[in-house]
Amino acid sequence: MRFVHETRPQRVRFGSGTAPDAVAEEVERLGAHRVMVIASPAARDAADRITAGLPLALRHHEVVMHVPTEVAARAHQAAVEARADAVVSIGGGSATGLAKAVALASGLPVVAVPTTYAGSEATAVWGTTDGSRKTTGSDPRVLPRAVVYDAELTLSLPVGMSVASGLNAVAHCVDSMWSPGSDPIDRTLAAEGIRALAEGLPLVTAGPADLRGRELALYGAYVSAVAFSSAGSGLHHRICHVLGGAYRLPHAQTHAIVLPHVLALNAPYAPEAQARMARAFDAGSALAGLDRLRRAVDAPRALGDVGLRRADVSAAAGLILPVVPPDNPAPVTRAVLERLLTAAWNGDDPA
The missing domain is CATH 3.40.50.1970 (Rossmann fold)
Known part of the structure; x- marks a missing residue:
């Protein structure tokens, strides 16, 4: 080590x-x-x-x-x-x-x-x-x-925005598992962030005035950000930053929608990180755990619903390709990015 x-x-x-x-x-x-x-x-x-x-x-x-x-x-x-x-x-x-x-x-x-x-x-x-x-x-x-x-x-943050913002925090955790600067401390913090957010966000959805859920989500968001601050930006954040800047998409919702597609792409190429996230979600796989959380909180699912035009998908893939981390777990080509963005635009099942 x-x-x-x-x-x-x-x-x-x-x-x-x-x-x-x-x-x-x-x-x-x-x-x-x-x-x-x-x-x-x-x-x-x-x-x-x-x-x-x-x-x-x-x-x-x-x-x-x-x-x-x-x-x-x-x-x-x-x-x-x-x-x-x-x-x-x-x-x-x-x-x-x-x-x-x-x-x-x-x-x-x-x-x-x-x-x-x-x-x-x-x-x-x-x-x-x-x-x-x-x-x-x-x-x-x-x-x-x-x-x-x-x-x-x-407490005044609407449930829908709480969900999108909380899933943005989960995205910090996921990227921290395999970002260019990721280390064992970052991955430990990221797993704790996933655990807290997976527990807290459903409580927020079920009872928006429940301070316990809000505290867990806020704590999880902090831990996830500390991990991300050290690990740096991975594929997920590179994609979302391009989409946000070029097409003015809402920040949190974009992260919530894109995240499962990036996880589905990378997880098979990063078995140790995948297993760690699965344990944090208390699920059979990281993708299954994230899917269960997204269903529990009724997460947004389609980039087409938040302002991206279908006609923009190919151009967006071209903008993203130059900023893809060279050591991303899965190989990434323009064709891969177009398939990923198309699936996210449609709201397809990431699996």
Whole structure:
């Protein structure tokens, strides 16, 4: 056994109902006196409650999916003009992503308060979109200094969005099993993430107000993101980043739809990872476990339902092929990608 594993420096605070006090304490630890709060209009009420006692410099509400470069530039300019010395992001992956873009340009520290299961808050990965092209990278400056997890903030997240966001977290786990930088620690964390999410997401679906399910899902999302932050982006995320950037597909739903098709492709070529995931799902195979979870939560199934045109499948395969990891477990050609995308577009059985 020989590997190199890097652990990211970050404080994590987990506790339902604790967000206002926890955020205030983390801002104080940073010594910040002029805080920029980033939250979408939909998260404004929660943001107002959480940040009521902070030394605010400005509230910024222009949050857009996939972080267009012009939106990131306006947020950075707003931070400069307000002389902000810290950023607090409240919301899903788009709010966290915008805070990261500001941090990348300015070096300001970020305190992230997630309200979905996106996991971006636990990684040093940033991403912006210029036209139809999505660019991603990794930089230690964008890793939030602290993350405050409060499951009560996810209670207003609709079940459908909770499912899609949670399956996005499962995708972090699956990719972490065979991404280019995957190591035994990443795979252990990913298996724990699958276990927690497979237990928590059905509870959320059956009882949206059940805090136990929400806490399990939030915990699972964090663990999965820590694994992914180290392992890096595999085939699944390369596909979804291209689709999101080029065709403006909704992030979480795209991950939820594509995931079983990538798992069906790679699992036969990675028996050890497949067996580990099967155990985490408590199922006969990884694909059977994922299918059972998807049925339990009524997961979205077809790219055709979320905005991809059938006519775009061939071109999308051509855009994805150059970014396929060279050491992906299964051989990948343009024809393979076209078959995979066609199946995902139709909502076919991945098996």
